[in-house]
Amino acid sequence: MKVNTLVKFALATAVITFSGAVAHAQQAGGSLVFLVQPEPPTMAGYVSTSGPIGLLGPKIYDGLFDYDNDGQMVPVLAESVDVSGDGKTVTFNLRKGVTWHDGEAFTSADVQFTIMDVLKKVHPRGPNSFKEVVSIDTPDAHTAVFNLENPAPYMLRALSSYESPMVPKHHLEGQDIKSAKLANNPIGTGPFKFIEWKKGQYIRLDKNENYWKEGRPYLDRIVGRFVPDASTRAAAMEKGEVLYAAYNAVSNVEAVRLNKEKDNISVTTDGYSMINPMALIEFNTKEGPFTDAAVRRAISTAIDRQYMIDTIFFGYGKPATSALSSNFAATGLHAKMPNYPATGDIAAANKILDDAGYKKDGDGVRMKAMFDLIPYGEDWKRGGQYIQQVLGEIGIKVELRYEDVPTWLKRIYHNYDFEMNLNYFYQLSDPVLGVHRHYGSNMIRKGTHFVNSSRYSNPDLDALLSSGMTEPNAEKRAAVYLDIQNILANDMPVVNLFELEFLTVYNTKFKGAYGSAMGAYASFSDAYID
Amino acid sequence: MQGIPIILAIVVMNFFLLNLAEGDAVDVLAGEAGSATPEYMEEMRKKFGLDKPLTVQLAHYLKNVVQLDLGFSFRHDMQVTELIVDRFWPTLLLMVSTILLAVGFGVLLGLFAAVNLNTWKDAVVSVFALITYATPLFWVGLMMIILFSIKNDWFPTSGMENSAAFYEGFDRIKDIAHHLVLPTITLSLFYLALYTRMMRASMLEQYGQDYVITARAKGVSERRITFVHVLRNALLPVVTMAGVQVGALIGGSVIVESVFAWPGLGMLAFESLFARDLNLLLGIFLLSSALVVAVNLVVDVIYCFLDPRIEVN
Numbered sequence: 001m002k003v004n005t006l007v008k009f010a011l012a013t014a015v016i017t018f019s020g021a022v023a024h025a026q027q028a029g030g031s032l033v034f035l036v037q038p039e040p041p042t043m044a045g046y047v048s049t050s051g052p053i054g055l056l057g058p059k060i061y062d063g064l065f066d067y068d069n070d071g072q073m074v075p076v077l078a079e080s081v082d083v084s085g086d087g088k089t090v091t092f093n094l095r096k097g098v099t100w101h102d103g104e105a106f107t108s109a110d111v112q113f114t115i116m117d118v119l120k121k122v123h124p125r126g127p128n129s130f131k132e133v134v135s136i137d138t139p140d141a142h143t144a145v146f147n148l149e150n151p152a153p154y155m156l157r158a159l160s161s162y163e164s165p166m167v168p169k170h171h172l173e174g175q176d177i178k179s180a181k182l183a184n185n186p187i188g189t190g191p192f193k194f195i196e197w198k199k200g201q202y203i204r205l206d207k208n209e210n211y212w213k214e215g216r217p218y219l220d221r222i223v224g225r226f227v228p229d230a231s232t233r234a235a236a237m238e239k240g241e242v243l244y245a246a247y248n249a250v251s252n253v254e255a256v257r258l259n260k261e262k263d264n265i266s267v268t269t270d271g272y273s274m275i276n277p278m279a280l281i282e283f284n285t286k287e288g289p290f291t292d293a294a295v296r297r298a299i300s301t302a303i304d305r306q307y308m309i310d311t312i313f314f315g316y317g318k319p320a321t322s323a324l325s326s327n328f329a330a331t332g333l334h335a336k337m338p339n340y341p342a343t344g345d346i347a348a349a350n351k352i353l354d355d356a357g358y359k360k361d362g363d364g365v366r367m368k369a370m371f372d373l374i375p376y377g378e379d380w381k382r383g384g385q386y387i388q389q390v391l392g393e394i395g396i397k398v399e400l401r402y403e404d405v406p407t408w409l410k411r412i413y414h415n416y417d418f419e420m421n422l423n424y425f426y427q428l429s430d431p432v433l434g435v436h437r438h439y440g441s442n443m444i445r446k447g448t449h450f451v452n453s454s455r456y457s458n459p460d461l462d463a464l465l466s467s468g469m470t471e472p473n474a475e476k477r478a479a480v481y482l483d484i485q486n487i488l489a490n491d492m493p494v495v496n497l498f499e500l501e502f503l504t505v506y507n508t509k510f511k512g513a514y515g516s517a518m519g520a521y522a523s524f525s526d527a528y529i530d
Numbered sequence: 531m532q533g534i535p536i537i538l539a540i541v542v543m544n545f546f547l548l549n550l551a552e553g554d555a556v557d558v559l560a561g562e563a564g565s566a567t568p569e570y571m572e573e574m575r576k577k578f579g580l581d582k583p584l585t586v587q588l589a590h591y592l593k594n595v596v597q598l599d600l601g602f603s604f605r606h607d608m609q610v611t612e613l614i615v616d617r618f619w620p621t622l623l624l625m626v627s628t629i630l631l632a633v634g635f636g637v638l639l640g641l642f643a644a645v646n647l648n649t650w651k652d653a654v655v656s657v658f659a660l661i662t663y664a665t666p667l668f669w670v671g672l673m674m675i676i677l678f679s680i681k682n683d684w685f686p687t688s689g690m691e692n693s694a695a696f697y698e699g700f701d702r703i704k705d706i707a708h709h710l711v712l713p714t715i716t717l718s719l720f721y722l723a724l725y726t727r728m729m730r731a732s733m734l735e736q737y738g739q740d741y742v743i744t745a746r747a748k749g750v751s752e753r754r755i756t757f758v759h760v761l762r763n764a765l766l767p768v769v770t771m772a773g774v775q776v777g778a779l780i781g782g783s784v785i786v787e788s789v790f791a792w793p794g795l796g797m798l799a800f801e802s803l804f805a806r807d808l809n810l811l812l813g814i815f816l817l818s819s820a821l822v823v824a825v826n827l828v829v830d831v832i833y834c835f836l837d838p839r840i841e842v843n
Contacts, residue, residue, distance in 0.1 A: 202689075229791070
């Protein structure tokens with residue numbers, strides 16, 4: 001965090017000092033080679049929100065809007081948007097003169113098709129984001145009118161090119177969208193055109209000479225390289241073979257070292273506020289030792305969140321203070337709750353368990369459990385080991401289990417064959433998009449990943465969730481989410497641990513890519529090499 | 531001809547072994563995508579043919595294989611054959627250069643050690659072989675990168691070609707050769723040790739044979755005995771070993787490919803296992819088993835040249 005502040009300070013100073021020269025500093029030309037980890041399965045960002053697709057897709061496809069670092073909407077394919085008084089009619093005024101990479105014109109028919117036939121049907125999150133959209137009218141080629149069943153204030157937070165890319169109707173219409181050729185030969189309106197994909201090596205994108213934004217992009221080429229080994233990735237960064245690595249493609253330990261040793265390498269935690277990753281523990285609330293909310297509260301009380309952040313994640317992270325990320329404070333939805341102490345309190349946790357009647361046996365053990373760990377690398381294993389130790393101190397003896405991804409997904413979200421599970425969730429840009437799926441009764445969906453695996457079901461909460469979804473008034477909406485956070489701080493089907501802060505490591509000669517809240521999932525049209 | 535039933539048996543065995551793993555390609559795809567509805571996943575399973583009983587899936591696969599169609603990778607949305615061929619050339623390049631370097635230097639070093647038996651030269655070669663054999667490959671690879679790429683700017687850290695420049699023609703060949711150096715040396719070191727030890731032992735064994743005594747009695751020079759008589763016989767076991775290993779190496783070296791981001795089959799197989807992309811994985815296995823069979827045939831032919839007593843029937 002210190003580093004982040006320093007970077008901001010340095011940038012601010014630079015802007016003040018050179019404000020006259022800045023306008024001329026951007027140079028056209030040059031290639032950006034950056035790390036994409038792991039290699040994406042396809043480039044179909046309209047079917048999958050898989051991370052590595054997000055790193056490349058938004059360079060090829062545009063969204064209707066982008067978001068700046070303060071969360072403000074920035075016009076992209078839409079020049080403006082009007083929401084009617086009752087919140088049920090949303091009109092987008094589209095940019096004129098935009099063409100697809102194959103030369104066809106971009107029109108309101110593409111928007112209509114993208115939302116109704118693609119995102120609402122095959123996108124993993126689209127059915128939620130555009131749930132209320134009943135139909136889209138296209139009075140002319142540059143106007144799209146969304147007719148909603150109920151107001152959907154969160155929808156305007158889901159219009160980025162990563163979340164909702166606009167796709168060409170003429171390449172998908174009449175085909176099976178999930179197996180269309182477009183998946184491996186993407187054609188968008190974005191600043192860069194797809195050139196080739198050498199499997200196991202790189203994806204190459206070249207400048208779109210006909211981009212709608214005058215004089216952009218600056219870069220001639222963007223190459224996303226795939227390097228499977230973490231140490232080699234750090235070496236490539238150190239040597240300057242790659243200039244940019246987001247989503248911890250360079251591990252925290254290496255990032256901290258490079259930042260210290262190399263003058264031309266810096267790190268930032270900006271660019272993840274629309275993703276909002278939250279580390280957490282899911283509990284099986286139907287079977288096993290954690291059906292009692294008191295036990296779950298005791299676990300939340302015992303864990304030293306700050307210690308986990310400092311020792312395992314090199315200080316990058318913020319202790320969770322409620323079921324919602326503190327980034328939602330910007331829209332007034334976050335409130336600090338009890339039962340989420342930043343530093344653990346073993347004595348208080350023991351007392352909760354004593355009061356609830358769980359006796360320690362001769363070995364100091366109250367209960368035993370199996371603890372599954374998300375199979376996404378060493379940090380999570382270490383996190384699991386720390387929690388195992390803490391729980392031992394309050395008489396809960398856990399055994400750790402670390403499997404491969406398909407086995408783990410099947411166990412947690414299909415077979416429900418688990419007791420507690422270390423995981424992280426993207427809370428995204430609005431609770432409706434990222435948080436509701438974890439708690440609603442309608443989100444207990446056997447076989448669907450990253451939804452309500454706790455099988456927690458509370459009619460009061462369900463009612464609150466649905467009013468939070470449609471309440472257009474900001475103050476009333478904040479009150480609804482206060483109640484939601486209160487219920488979840490008491491019942492704790494999921495214990496939030498800390499807000500993860502992913503690191504972007506970059507070479508300081510790569511500039512202009514840090515202005516979007518989408519971070520690495522942005523278009524890079526303003527990026528340049530100095 | 532015996533090769534074909536062997537390959538088919540391997541396919542069937544692989545098929546059942548791989549299906550023992552929990553979870554399928556749809557689970558992984560849906561997991562990566564964030565979340566997907568059960569109906570969506572059911573539909574995908576149907577499309578991929580994963581909803582049918584295993585035996586039906588196997589019969590379908592075998593039918594395709596017999597027609598030389600390796601099927602479709604749903605994960606990559608591409609033909610398996612296309613994916614494999616794309617990754618086969620980098621693997622072949624790395625493996626051929628590795629085998630040449632390892633066998634070449636291994637034979638030379640082993641010969642050198644055997645000729646200078648029990649002198650300090652022999653000791654140096656043996657210790658060198660022992661150390662390279664015992665050092666983990668990934669560590670050697672990383673040390674190579676640190677020494678020759680970061681500390682000294684001689685070679686690129688990873689990849690197969692310069693992805694900022696995209697050279698054409700002869701420059702591209704030079705660029706690829708430049709990228710090939712570190713992975714080849716790393717992978718060779720391990721096999722080099724093996725061939726050195728083997729060659730040395732094999733030479734010593736041959737020196738003790740009756741025909742060497744006979745040759746000495748006839749007054750043949752030591753030089754001629756070593757290079758004409760002993761060397762030729764001593765090569766036989768080395769060639770056998772190299773033959774077996776070429777086959778295994780075609781499957782790729784996951785570690786070296788991973789450390790140097792070399793786009794070979796090993797990484798592809800490794801990734802497709804975790805993605806449960808069984809069609810692709812089976813295709814790679816099929817290719818490597820076919821190659822093991824083929825290479826062993828070639829080795830049999832080489833035998834005849836080295837030792838005229840062996841005949842091809």
